Amino acid sequence: MFTKKTIIGAIVASLLGVCAAAAETVYKVGSTTTGNPFTFLDVNTNKIDGMMVDLMNTIAEDQGIKVDIQPVPFEALIPSLQGGKIDIMSAAVTITPVRAEIVDFSIPIFPYTDAVIVPKDDNTEYKTAADFAGKTIGVQGGTAFYDHLQKLGGFKEIKTYTSIADIMRDVELGRIAAGFADEPIMRHRLSKNDAATVKLVATYEPFYIGQVALAVKKGNAELLAKLNAGIEKIKASGKLEGLQSKWGLR
Missing domain, CATH: 3.40.190.10 (Periplasmic binding protein-like II)
Known part of the structure; x- marks a missing residue:
C-alpha cells in the first residue's frame, strides 16, 4: 500500500525528471545549403545533409549532446555565431587568423x-x-x-x-x-x-x-572542449576516414 510520503516522493521525482528533460540543451548548428558534398539541402528530405552534417551528428552522439542542424548562408555563418543565432558552425570553413580573432575554432579536421x-x-x-x-x-x-x-x-x-x-x-x-x-x-x-x-x-x-574546423562563439570553452573531444575520438577510431570515403573525399 502506498503511503502519503511515497506518493509525494514519486510526484517530486517525476517533476524533477520533467524539468531535467525540459532543461536539456539543444545546440543550434549552422550549415550551408550549397556546399555539396560537405553541406547541402537534400531536396528529397528537405533537410541539410553532407559530410559535415554526418560529422556533427557523430560528435553529438559520442558526447551525449543534442543538435539541431539549421540552414545558414555561407557569408552569414560567422555573424550568426557571433549574434547567438547558432551555437556551432559546421561547414566547409577553414581556420584563418582573421576568423580566429572573432570565433573559437576546434582542432583541425582535414586540409x-x-x-x-x-x-x-x-x-x-x-x-x-x-x-x-x-x-x-x-x-x-x-x-x-x-x-x-x-x-x-x-x-x-x-x-x-x-x-x-x-x-x-x-x-x-x-x-x-x-x-x-x-x-x-x-x-x-x-x-x-x-x-x-x-x-x-x-x-x-x-x-x-587551410584546415577545416568547427567553430563556436568566442569564449564558449565548455562546448568547444566537447567538440574537440569528439573530433579526437572520431579520428582515432577511423570514423573520420569512413565519413570522408562515404562522401567521395578520399
Whole structure:
C-alpha cells in the first residue's frame, strides 16, 4: 500500500525528471545549403545533409549532446555565431587568423585548398591566380579566397557569389573568365556532370592550403572542449576516414 510520503516522493521525482528533460540543451548548428558534398539541402528530405552534417551528428552522439542542424548562408555563418543565432558552425570553413580573432575554432579536421575552373576550350596553362590579371573572375563572398584575390589585385573585376553553383554557371555562360572556389566541392560537382562545359585547371597551383574546423562563439570553452573531444575520438577510431570515403573525399 502506498503511503502519503511515497506518493509525494514519486510526484517530486517525476517533476524533477520533467524539468531535467525540459532543461536539456539543444545546440543550434549552422550549415550551408550549397556546399555539396560537405553541406547541402537534400531536396528529397528537405533537410541539410553532407559530410559535415554526418560529422556533427557523430560528435553529438559520442558526447551525449543534442543538435539541431539549421540552414545558414555561407557569408552569414560567422555573424550568426557571433549574434547567438547558432551555437556551432559546421561547414566547409577553414581556420584563418582573421576568423580566429572573432570565433573559437576546434582542432583541425582535414586540409582544404582552392582551385580554379575555366571554360573547357580554354587551354591556357594557368599556374597562379596572378595569371588571370586583367580578366573578370568570380569567387564566393566571405571566403578566404576572396580576401586573397582582393589583396592580390590586378583583375578587371572580382564578382562575388553566394554559391559555387552560381560561379560555375557564370563561367559556363562566359560572364566571367574563371571561378575560384573550394577544390573538393568543384571536383565533386564536375564528377556528377558529364555534360559540364567547364573544367578544373590541372596546372594551377593553389594559393591557399587551410584546415577545416568547427567553430563556436568566442569564449564558449565548455562546448568547444566537447567538440574537440569528439573530433579526437572520431579520428582515432577511423570514423573520420569512413565519413570522408562515404562522401567521395578520399
